[in-house]
Amino acid sequence: MNFQRGRGREEPEINLIPMIDVLLVILIFLMITTTYSKFSGLEINLPTADAPQPKEQPAEINVVVTAAGDVIVNKMPLGSRDVEAIATALKRLSDNTKEPVLIINADAKTTHQSVIDVMQAAQQVGLNHISFATQQTQR
Numbered sequence: 001m002n003f004q005r006g007r008g009r010e011e012p013e014i015n016l017i018p019m020i021d022v023l024l025v026i027l028i029f030l031m032i033t034t035t036y037s038k039f040s041g042l043e044i045n046l047p048t049a050d051a052p053q054p055k056e057q058p059a060e061i062n063v064v065v066t067a068a069g070d071v072i073v074n075k076m077p078l079g080s081r082d083v084e085a086i087a088t089a090l091k092r093l094s095d096n097t098k099e100p101v102l103i104i105n106a107d108a109k110t111t112h113q114s115v116i117d118v119m120q121a122a123q124q125v126g127l128n129h130i131s132f133a134t135q136q137t138q139r
């Protein structure tokens with residue numbers, strides 16, 4: 001039974017105005033609390049190098065000093081341990097090359113004087129670039 005005669009049924013509708021208000025409040029809240037960070041950086045121009053690469057490796061003269069004090073120059077044993085004999089062998093090998101590097105391979109048990117003799121001979125000949133060969137200890 002319908003006691004309300006003249007009134008028809010009203011269609012239910014969704015009121016969007018409160019929902020829009022809530023969304024605007026959320027949007028304003030997010031805009032205020034969000035931090036905008038600007039990343040600052042420096043633009044730099046790195047220098048460039050146009051230096052030519054070395055064409056060849058420097059010549060090496062290998063001198064081995066054994067535990068007994070014997071001197072071997074470029075795999076050729078010298079008959080004498082004298083500074084003059086070592087200087088003569090180094091002079092002969094260094095005449096053909098420009099600024100050779102002298103590499104001294106001395107045994108750990110050789111005397112200190114034997115290594116000093118080789119360095120003295122190198123000084124007499126005029127070899128300024130001297131390097132000592134070492135090996136890493138095994139652990």
